[in-house]
Each structure stands twice: as structure tokens, then as C-alpha cells.
Amino acid sequence: MAEAGHIRITEVGPRDGLQNESVVVGIADKVAFIDHLSRSGVAEIEVSSFVSPEWVPQLADAEAVFAGIARTPGVVYSALVPNERGLDRALAAGVDKVAHFTAASEAFCQRNTNASIDETFERLAPVVAGARAAGVPVRGYISCVVMCPYEGPIDPATVRVVAARLLDAGVQEIDLGETIGVAVPADIQRLYDGLAGLLDPVDTTLHLHDTRGTALACAAAAMDLGVRSFDASCGGIGGCPFAPGAAGNLATGDLAYFCDRMGHATGVDLDALFDAARHISAVLGRDLPGRVFRADGKIPTTPARR
């Protein structure tokens, strides 16, 4: 079992979560959501995406959101950028880190980014150069590290090739995205076996979806292998675009609860996180799938208890 230690949580609800919600959330509600999250103790918040507004209308207000949030010292505020134009906007908004998408599946890459894998690397080069000049680190996402909804199972050797290209391109962090939420611990083992000698588990971030209830089992397996950085989404917002009504990202509360009881420090205060989840649940007008939030967070505790 993994030794106790610190687990770093990146909150992706405002970007990956809201991008997959049908309700379009206004600027003030997004700002309030992120300000709640800033008080929850997460290490990083993926605030928005500087993609074309026509491409992702839910996140067309990225500049206004960045301008509106109250930044907590020590929290990293990041954003997705698809290309150099997006980087320029992100830098002007004062991001602390940028993230760029590629995939281990050609079909998924084409549908998700409107580019081939090769083209995502062509777009990445000026992003890395510009970010480096600005002193901003780059996270490289690899989607579909276990399964693609169009191509089926992904060979870990393919993930390794894409990871090697990201390292060559100069990204500071590689985020392995189990986009579809099908993985079990055996898949996580095979994934990291495939990266052996190239990339240590401790140098990766793992992005899990809880579509089939397996996310925490996969996180536990990853922690056993040495992974110490995970993405999660407040309340599990986001859903799964390939399975309407299904759960989406691993819920931040579920991950933080799990880490806490396993003896891993995350810095997350569950009561503060529940404030964020109650806010966004009310804005979205629906129950959220996060299990710990449903069990322990839907009724606010009194200030005295906190």
C-alpha cells in the first residue's frame, strides 16, 4: 500500500466540468464557484479554456472570469490553450500555468481538437516557446490513455510514444487522461509499465473519470505505484459526453476523503469544498454525482462545528 505523503489535487471542475454541462453558467457564478474552490485548499484550479468561443461557448468568458476571481496565494490558476493565439490571451489574463491537449488516439484527437496528433504538436511548439519566454509552465494532456470511444483499447506503447514527444517538446508536466472512465487497476498498472524508464509515476498527473465507479480504485493503484498528483472535479460535475446521465470526472470530495482516510495529506478542507459544490449544484439546478458530497455535504454544517 502506498506510503503516506502529500497528494496534489488539481480542481478541473470550472473547465472540464462546466464544459460538459448543458447549462451555461454566467460569469458571476463561475467567479463565485472558483472563489469557493480557492478557499477549499486545492493546489491548482483549471479556471477556463482560451479556445475559440465558437468551439466551446460555455467557456467564451475566460478573460472575464480570470479578471473576476480573487487569487489565493499558493494556489495555481491554470487554463487550457489550444494554440499560440490562446496562449497570448491566457498570458494577458495572467495565468500561472497553461495546459495543451493531445491524445493517444488519432480519431479522438481529430474530434476533440480538430487536429491530428501531429498537428497538435505543431501547435504546441510555439505555445511552449511563448510560455517559456513568459516564465509559465506547460502541462501536456494526453487523452484516451486507456480507451478511445472511437478506436477502442489504446496500446500503452502508443501512450509512451506521445509522452516522449511531449517531453521532447519541452512540457513541464504530463497529465494522463483516462477520458472515458473505463479503467480498472490492471489498466493503470499496464499504463505505467509502458512508461517505465521514460517517465516516473511521481512525475505524472493522473486524470480519472468515475463513469463506471472505478476511479478511486484506479487512484489507489496509482498511489501504490508512486503517483502523487491527480485531477478531480468538484462534486463530480461534468458528466460523460459518451454516456448521457452517467457520472463524469472523479469527484474532488471523493478523492480528498479517500486520501485523508488513507493518511495522505491534500490540504483540502471538505466543508469548504462542500460550499463550492452546493453553490454549483444550485447554479446547475441538479444533484451532483460526487458520493461524499451526497453523503456528507448536502446539508451545511454550522459554523460552530467547522
Add this chain to the structure above:
Amino acid sequence: MAEAGHIRITEVGPRDGLQNESVVVGIADKVAFIDHLSRSGVAEIEVSSFVSPEWVPQLADAEAVFAGIARTPGVVYSALVPNERGLDRALAAGVDKVAHFTAASEAFCQRNTNASIDETFERLAPVVAGARAAGVPVRGYISCVVMCPYEGPIDPATVRVVAARLLDAGVQEIDLGETIGVAVPADIQRLYDGLAGLLDPVDTTLHLHDTRGTALACAAAAMDLGVRSFDASCGGIGGCPFAPGAAGNLATGDLAYFCDRMGHATGVDLDALFDAARHISAVLGRDLPGRVFRADGKIPTTPARR
């Protein structure tokens, strides 16, 4: 990681699940539910409970349900019996196995069974004797093996004492109930460490609740320790009486999916299981929490695909 092998699944939805639903389900709908489950490939179905009808009105029709179901050869049809009177009714109904409750928490035992732990053993003795005379095995449930909602954390040494008493009493199977759904893999490790030398993991059944999303992570840890028998509830029906709106039992589909992808055979056909989940979801008039059912089971596949 656990070696591939066979995992035995006991479906507890008709008893533990329906007992915790507010909707009272009619006899015909229960029979149809169980008949669907019989076709799903689960090894055992806990059909009902022969407790006093005043105590659990949802299950007051145990005799009629047993009389109505179509039994599939090879499937074990079991029922809960609190005492000798319940055993007589269960034997008359033709049960294949009976189950009896005790707990590792005195406060929970009192509230759940209206008896002290000592008194549950007094009631158990004639149940074991009568079951043995009838050639029917007895499962002994221990509730609250990790946490009690009234007493808090439970010492694994306490579970060991209760397990030893159950073995002395002559039960054929011990079922460890993580009743509250708080456990993480470290708890499962401590639980089985506490049983070392008394009871091998392979000789236990583990009963998990997914209240906080940790059930499959705990199941994975248990499989690594050698556990090969688990309880689960179709679609995750049942809820949690201590957290309204929260998830209940580990969903059978989530467990069967997990086992299948981990290379463990369960005999469960997910499509047939989804038929059972769709039926009971319609009867209960609500969405079910089971993650795999939500992702893959809500829309029937065509017979051709099956």
C-alpha cells in the same frame, strides 16, 4: 495485484436493497425482479427476510415471494432469519441458506436487531441447530466491521472476537459488513490483519457500501488479500439510512464490470443484470446510483447485439 480467478457474487438487492427503499414493492414486482436476477448469473440471491412483519414491513411477504420465484438450478436462494421462529418460516419456504445478524458494535446491534450482541448469539444457537438438522448452511453477518454510526471507529480486535464466536457457534460462512460505507483500502487491510490466524480472507464474504465512492477500491484491496466472495445490490438500490440521498450497497454491475476487466470470472451477464436494474428502477420510480448501469445499461441493447 490479485491473481485472476473466480469471484462469487451474492445479490442482496431484494433484501438489503429493498429494505432501505421508501417505496414498498409488491409481490409480483419482487418476483419479477428476482427472476431477472436469476437469469443474470449471480451465484446467490438473498431473497427476503423472515423477520417480524411489524419490524420490516417492506419484507412482510417473504413466503409469497419464495413461492412465486422460478428457481434457476445452481443459484442459491437465501434469506435472513433473526431467530428460531424465522428459521421455521424460512425452511417451510424452501430456503437454500439462512443468514443471521450480529454486529461488532453493541449500540448498532441494539438498534438494528433489538438485541445485545450476546442476545444475538443466544438466538443464533437454535438457528444453527435447526439449520444443521435441515441440511441448510448458515451465514453469519457481522455489521459495522469498520465504523459504527453511533460508536465511531471499530477496533479490528472486536471484529475478531465476534468472528471467533460465530465460528464457535458453527456458522458455515462469515460475512463482514462495512455497513456505513466509510472504508478505504487501509481499513480493509487492518480488518483482515485483525483476523489473521483465525479466518482466511478466502473464507470470508465482504459486504461493502459505496456511500463515499470507495467500495471498488476496497474490493480491489480485498481481492489482493485473497477475498473471493462479495455482496452487491443490483443498480446499487438501497440507499444509506444514515445519509438520505446517498448511495447504498456496492452496485452489482459495478462489481461485475470491475471483475470482468480485472480478469476475474463472475458468471454475471451485464446485459441480463441491466434488465433487472431497469425493472426495479421503473418500479421504484427513480434513477439508480449504480455507475455502470447509468453509463451502459439504461438503454436496452437489441437482442441481436446480445
